[in-house]
Amino acid sequence: MHSMKHLLLGLTWILLVATGAAASDAGRLYLPLDDAMGAVDRTLLKARENNKRALIIMGANWCHDSRALASNLQAPELAAPVSEAFEIQYVDVGFLEKNFDINRRFGLPVIFGTPTVLAIDPETQQLVNRDSLHIWSNAASFSKDETLERLAVLANPTAQAASPPADTSEVLAMLLAQIDTFERQQAERIYGGFAVVGPMLAAYMKGEKPENFDSYWRQLHTMRSQLPKDLIRLREQAELIVASGKEEAQLQIPAYPLFDWEKPSETN
Structure with a gap:
């Protein structure tokens, strides 16, 4: 809300x-x-x-x-x-x-x-x-x-430490690499969204009202707001998996819905 x-x-x-x-x-x-x-x-x-x-x-x-x-x-x-x-x-x-x-x-x-x-x-x-x-x-x-x-x-330098996780095991490295790949994939989608919404925003600032602007802006905002929270959760999950010793456990990587502009044209 x-x-x-x-x-x-x-x-x-x-x-x-x-x-x-x-x-x-x-x-x-x-x-x-x-x-x-x-x-x-x-x-x-x-x-x-x-x-x-x-x-x-x-x-x-x-x-x-x-x-x-x-x-x-x-x-x-x-x-x-x-x-x-x-x-x-x-x-x-x-x-x-x-x-x-x-x-x-x-x-x-x-x-x-x-x-x-x-x-x-x-x-x-x-x-x-x-x-x-x-x-x-x-x-x-x-x-x-x-x-x-x-x-x-x-x-405060002691409050935020730019240091790697204490555990540097191969399992943790593999899980963090999966998270990094997921983040890069979603980043590319967001940049694609910027390319769509940015020109619409520029027009909006001139007093125009591009078609679908409100909807597109809302979709991009929703995904951008959720992604950082999911990344934090995934990194915490990776450390818990390693701490538990359950090396076969899988990360619960979320799947976000397609943006309207990513859907095949016939379904728009």
């Missing part, structure tokens, strides 16, 4: 922005860059020099959650503690069509929502919040205090 409410609120906000009803410029920090990867490199270097974590925030100015997070980070009561712990780089994903080489650089096949917050250890250049980065796609629902609490966890 919460997810559907959030989705409808998001669509309403996009429409308000598209029609000019949302006049505020707050949080519009997702700007086109000639060299986004270079900006990320500079942020990592600065974070390393200043003994901070790097936050790479991938979002868009049309996204109310992206703008809400940026606005919270700029609020006077958050700006000082956030700047003490992090070097921040905002990355514009456009209409879901650019800068995905950045998330892939840090081992994330695809972003699950906007914004996606990548917390990076500048020493190792490792992503340290893989199992919680999806929460930020609901950033508009976080109060300033809640935003600060979630960031405090990412600022």
